[in-house]
Amino acid sequence: MQDRPTAAELLRAAREFCERDLLPELTGRRQFHTRVLMNVLAILEREWEGEEQALREEWQRLDTLLGEAEKPDRLADAVHERNKELAAKIRSGELDGRWDETLALLRETVRQKIEIANPRWVG
Amino acid sequence: MTELRELLENYASEQLGHAVHVTSLERMSGGASRETWSFVVQDGEGERRLVLRRDPPGAPARSNRTGEIDLLRAAGAAGVPVPVVVWAPEGDELGSPGFVMNHVEGETIARKILRDEEFAHARTVMAAQCGEILARIHATPTDTLTWLQPPSTSPADAIIEQHTTLLDTIGEPHPALELALRWLRRNPPASQRVTLVHGDFRNGNLIVGPDGIRAVIDWEISHIGDPWEDLAWLCCRSWRFGAPGDVGGFGDREDLYNAYEKESGVAVDRDAVQWWEVVANVKWGCATLMQTFTHLWGHVKSLELAAIGRRTVETEYDVLELIG
Numbered sequence: 518m519q520d521r522p523t524a525a526e527l528l529r530a531a532r533e534f535c536e537r538d539l540l541p542e543l544t545g546r547r548q549f550h551t552r553v554l555m556n557v558l559a560i561l562e563r564e565w566e567g568e569e570q571a572l573r574e575e576w577q578r579l580d581t582l583l584g585e586a587e588k589p590d591r592l593a594d595a596v597h598e599r600n601k602e603l604a605a606k607i608r609s610g611e612l613d614g615r616w617d618e619t620l621a622l623l624r625e626t627v628r629q630k631i632e633i634a635n636p637r638w639v640g
Numbered sequence: 641m642t643e644l645r646e647l648l649e650n651y652a653s654e655q656l657g658h659a660v661h662v663t664s665l666e667r668m669s670g671g672a673s674r675e676t677w678s679f680v681v682q683d684g685e686g687e688r689r690l691v692l693r694r695d696p697p698g699a700p701a702r703s704n705r706t707g708e709i710d711l712l713r714a715a716g717a718a719g720v721p722v723p724v725v726v727w728a729p730e731g732d733e734l735g736s737p738g739f740v741m742n743h744v745e746g747e748t749i750a751r752k753i754l755r756d757e758e759f760a761h762a763r764t765v766m767a768a769q770c771g772e773i774l775a776r777i778h779a780t781p782t783d784t785l786t787w788l789q790p791p792s793t794s795p796a797d798a799i800i801e802q803h804t805t806l807l808d809t810i811g812e813p814h815p816a817l818e819l820a821l822r823w824l825r826r827n828p829p830a831s832q833r834v835t836l837v838h839g840d841f842r843n844g845n846l847i848v849g850p851d852g853i854r855a856v857i858d859w860e861i862s863h864i865g866d867p868w869e870d871l872a873w874l875c876c877r878s879w880r881f882g883a884p885g886d887v888g889g890f891g892d893r894e895d896l897y898n899a900y901e902k903e904s905g906v907a908v909d910r911d912a913v914q915w916w917e918v919v920a921n922v923k924w925g926c927a928t929l930m931q932t933f934t935h936l937w938g939h940v941k942s943l944e945l946a947a948i949g950r951r952t953v954e955t956e957y958d959v960l961e962l963i964g
Binding site: 545546550553554556557560597600601603604607608610613619620623624626627628630631634635638639 | 666667804807813814815816818819821822826943944946947950951953954956957960963964
């Protein structure tokens with residue numbers, strides 16, 4: 518386990534440095550790119566804390582829709598593989614008969630993603 | 641940048657037949673996939689403001705430069721406001737494939753067009769102007785634009801295939817986009833037309849003055865397709881930049897549709913536009929994927945391209961709202 522500051526705290530410090538020390542000194546494209554950088558750091562800060570929990574919830578949803586599967590060691594890889602399975606089954610039409618359930622699952626997954634990537638997009 | 645300035649100076653001097661200076665060379669902001677530079681050519685007779693559009697030097701996919709030039713000329717002849725192409729070098733005289741146009745005075749940055757007092761009047765007339773301009777784009781004769789091929793299947797089928805293939809090329813699973821494509825397949829639109837389509841008609845590609853739209857730019861993904869695609873793209877939420885109007889953040893659909901109908905003589909099929917709006921979200925979603933993978937595959941290293949991959953989810957969110 519690492520010492521303080523945590524990864525999230527370091528990301529926050531980096532973002533605040535950009536806002537306080539860099540942004541006022543820059544104009545034009547450099548300023549635009551610094552804002553892009555700040556946004557990236559904010560995304561990572563949000564993502565860092567919640568990732569494990571979000572993956573576990575997504576695994577549960579996929580189990581419910583596609584049937585239970587054996588879970589390999591790394592959760593992120595496991596969820597990734599199941600999303601490939603989900604994508605293929607949607608494309609083939611195999612899930613046409615479970616349209617509303619599929620839509621509901623995807624709404625939840627997308628909601629989790631967007632809370633990290635851009636929470637202001639919702640509502 | 642000094643290198644580009646020198647290239648421009650050499651090229652301009654050659655074209656004008658006498659030595660000139662190039663000053664005020666400035667990269668214009670926005671636009672991740674191509675470069676736009678503004679510059680001034682100075683000689684004994686005075687000053688001229690020009691604009692260079694070119695591929696990023698070193699990018700693997702070369703844009704269809706001559707096609708875009710012919711297109712600008714054809715659209716201009718059909719009454720569409722466009723910049724005039726001034727120089728079109730054959731090779732890499734300007735560092736990479738590109739061309740030079742006259743500078744059209746005005747603003748392209750959506751944030752300013754949608755919020756500044758300067759454009760308050762423009763915002764009230766732009767939706768109708770878009771309708772009229774789009775009608776003219778769709779009426780532009782394409783017989784001289786021989787490189788533009790209509791799709792071998794219907795535009796609707798072609799666009800579904802195109803994005804299915806794109807998702808396969810990316811290789812990452814995006815089940816929300818797959819669901820949207822599945823919806824598109826299962827709910828084909830009733831009406832279809834085949835015309836010239838701009839493909840990226842939105843804020844960012846419109847030069848706007850206090851009076852409204854002065855020029856339509858960025859024709860690099862124009863193609864032969866279904867014109868409802870252009871109206872739907874303009875109404876896509878991603879292009880409202882947080883402003884309230886359905887049409888590009890600035891206007892109402894009825895203003896857009898009425899002006900379009902008046903100029904074209906064709907009634908707007910609202911269901912078809914809705915179908916193409918689902919397409920618009922899939923299209924922009926796939927574009928964000930392609931842009932981010934251009935960075936991830938090592939072709940063009942850029943923080944902006946890397947960051948845009950986290951915007952795909954916005955299109956997934958919007959598309960699920962549309963089909964749900």
